[in-house]
Amino acid sequence: MKTRKLGRTGLDVSPLCLGCMTYGIPERGPHAWTLREDESRPLIRKALDLGINFFDTANYYSDGTSEEIVGRALKDFADRDAIVLATKCFFPLTSQPNAGGLSRKAIFAAIDASLKRLGTDYVDLYQIHRWDYETPIEVTLEALDDVVKAGKALHIGASSMFAWQFAKSLFTADMNGWTRFATMQDHYNLLHREEEREMMPLCADQGVAILPWSPLARGRLTRDWDETSPRQDTDEVGRKLYASAEEADRAVVAEVARIAGERGVPRAQVALAWVAGKPGVCAPIIGASKPHHLDDAVASLSLDLTDSEVAALESRYVPHPVVGYQ
Incomplete structure (x- = not known):
């Protein structure tokens, strides 16, 4: 698998990033559909065997157990110097004061806890999971800059977040000589294209790599609209993300099915090929709970959609309320 540069970082990453929210102890945290360690490890290993070297998790996923599972698997299966490992902070893991958010205290505690769970001295990419409305961005950026200077994150x-918030962050970092954000992990897929209005042009202008999360819309783009899955049945966040324009979304899903049928490929390949082909997109963050999910994701990299197919996929879209920021 050919790698590409992660924005202006100089890092070589696979054009797919394995999102590791799927891996964690189901009884820990908010995701009852996650896979335990014995089920997760073969999928992580298969991703590596397919050439994926970019892995994204978060301290919040399954109460930290995602980081633990991913850290142990990568230590056993991979050369740390060849891997690009990303994690995130913001959401609290406990109800205690200062357990979440992006204060200096919270960030310092979160990075140390994540490194311990991951079993590594540093992460390649440390991300803020959401915007903190209660902490000045100056405080957050200076703390993150100190994390980088300490060698705990590269x-x-x-x-x-909103584009104005991201623009303010980049400007503030530049003005103070602090480390600036190199990547934007945002909600972007055929059912939610609001990022095309301002965030994606901003990232293109600033050389920021785009890492779309939920490129398959929580699986909705891979099956008939009325078909469900164990994850979808228990995923409260997913219900909120895709509840505002059902009629138009159904039409988009049907168009994906039509093109996939004509091409003779799974629907996931069509939906992922569309995301990966957008300017500025570096590596869509894919989830994989079954081996064929990884096979389809890798195959999508070789699927070139025609201009008419892209136009057909996009023609059914209607403006959506922005969701996924809070």
């Missing part, structure tokens, strides 16, 4: 990134 680069920093952001996720899911």
Whole structure:
């Protein structure tokens, strides 16, 4: 698998990033559909065998157990110097004061805890999971800059915020000589394209790598609209993300099915090929709970959609309320 540069970092990453929210102890945290360690490890190993070297997790996923599972697997299966490992902070793991958010105290505690769970001295990319409305961005950026200077993270990134917030972050970092965000992990797929209005042009202008999360819309783009899955049945976040424009979304899903049928490929390949082909997109963050999910993701990299197919996929879209920022 050919690698590409992660924005302006100089890092070589696979054009797919394995999102590791799927891996964790189901009884820990908010995701009852996660896979235990014995089920997770073969999928992580298969990703490595397919050429994926970019892995994204978060301290919040399954109460930290995602980081533990991913850290042990990568230590056993991979050369740390060849891996690009990313994690995130913001959401609290306990109800105690200062357990979450992006204060200096919270960030310092979170990075040390994540490194311990991951079993590594540093992460390649440390991301803020959301915007903190209660902490000045200056406080957050200076703390993140100190994390980088301490060698605990090589680069920093952001996720899911308004373009004005991201622009303010980049400007503030530049003005103070602090480490700037190198990546934007945002909600982007055929059912939610609001990022095309401002965030994606901003990232293109600033040389920021785009890492879309939920490129398959929590699996909705891979099956008929009325078909469900164990994850979808228990995923409260997913219900909120895709509840505002059902009629239009159904039409998009049907168009994906039509093109996939004509091409003779799984729907996931069509939906992922569309995301990966967008300017500025560096590596869509894919989830994989079954081996064929990884096979389809890798195969999508070789699927070139025609201009008419892209136009057909995009023609059914209607403006959506922005979701996924809070």
